[in-house]
Amino acid sequence: MSAVVESIMGENAKPAGPAGSHPPAAVNSQAPASPPAAIPARRAKKRLASGGLFMRVAPPLLGLALLVLVWQIIALKTSSFPTPWVTLKEAGVMFADPFYRNSPNDQGIGWNVLASLQRVGTGFGLAALVGIPLGFAIGRVEFLARMFGPIISLLRPVSPLAWLPIGLLVFKSANPAAIWSIFICSIWPMIINTAVGVQRVPQDYMNVARVLNLSEWKVLTKILFPSVLPYMLTGVRLSIGTAWLVIVAAEMLTGGVGIGFWVWDEWNNLNVPHIIIAIVVIGVVGLVLEQLLVALAKAFTYEQVNN
Known part of the structure; x- marks a missing residue:
């Protein structure tokens, strides 16, 4: 048992330097730290979320705009057909x-x-x-x-x-x-x-x-x-x-x-x-x-x- 403990202590012990040697210099705390990895990941997540929102909102709006445009063209070609603005006022x-x-x-x-x-x-x-x-x-x-x-x-x-x-x-x-x-x-x-x-x-x-x-x-x-x-x-x-x-x-x-x-x-x-x-x-x-x-x-x- 003591031999096992001594072997573990021997592996974990740091080797002592020569007599009179100085301890290693401390790390400069003022050195610029590297940016954390979470920041790029967060930015990428925001970009994906904004892109997903765009794909959810933009296509339906473009489809409705196209429908209104076709409607307006038909109304301009046919006098008896109401325009979107006239229909909207009637709906109100x-x-x-x-x-x-x-x-x-x-x-x-x-x-x-x-x-x-x-x-x-x-x-x-x-x-x-x-x-x-x-x-x-x-x-x-x-x-x-x-x-x-x-x-x-x-x-x-x-x-x-x-x-x-x-x-x-x-x-x-x-x-x-x-x-x-x-x-x-x-x-x-x-x-x-x-x-x-x-x-x-x-x-x-x-x-x-x-x-x-x-x-x-x-x-x-x-x-x-x-x-x-x-x-x-x-x-x-x-x-x-x-x-x-x-x-x-x-x-x-x-x-x-x-x-x-x-x-x-x-x-x-x-x-x-x-x-x-x-x-x-x-x-x-x-x-x-x-x-x-x-x-x-x-x-x-x-x-x-x-x-």
Whole structure:
């Protein structure tokens, strides 16, 4: 033990200089220190951040500027087409009071958007109540998949507006017919994506459930639903976009209060600036609905980690 200690002490001990020698000179503390390595790294990080901000902001602004430029050129070539400045002034007047109500056929754009959203919400909700459970059943039971497969393949390509006369014939009213069109166009993405998600559940999960003798309810709630949720939300996101597209066209044909009917009424009045404003509003509302469901899908989507 003492030998080991002595050997360690011998390695760590500094060799003594010859007798009478002076200790080494101290390092001059006033010598300029080299710049720390963190400063160039910080500067590079700032440059990357500024470049990333530029790439996020500049392209959309350039795209909007190009759109306004093309719009201005068209307005200069066509006297009946309003310029961006005229449309902007009309938008200021319109959005100063978007919820006025003078009569059933003379209401602000806010009421029309809310009426369309109400129809979309009703039809979309009914489609979710029917389509999601049906998608689980089709994906889980092969017999149902074979039975409903030809029906879905036949009816899915049909234009949603082709179902509008059927709704008018059955319901005898424009509002339920529009909701029916939303329902029939929204249900197919939910059924297909949910069924595909169920069929892509790893077989190992189902084998474990079979070994543990889990009930069908436990398999559904503990295994299938968490695994299928990302697929299901993708179907929901596709459905809401289609529903918002269809309601505008359906309201143009059925009339009443709604953003589609409002656009058609403004066309009859030859109020082109209001039509352009309505187009922008329809796009913004559709974008907001899309982004909300994208955020919801990201919140419930997970990535499988490979060991």
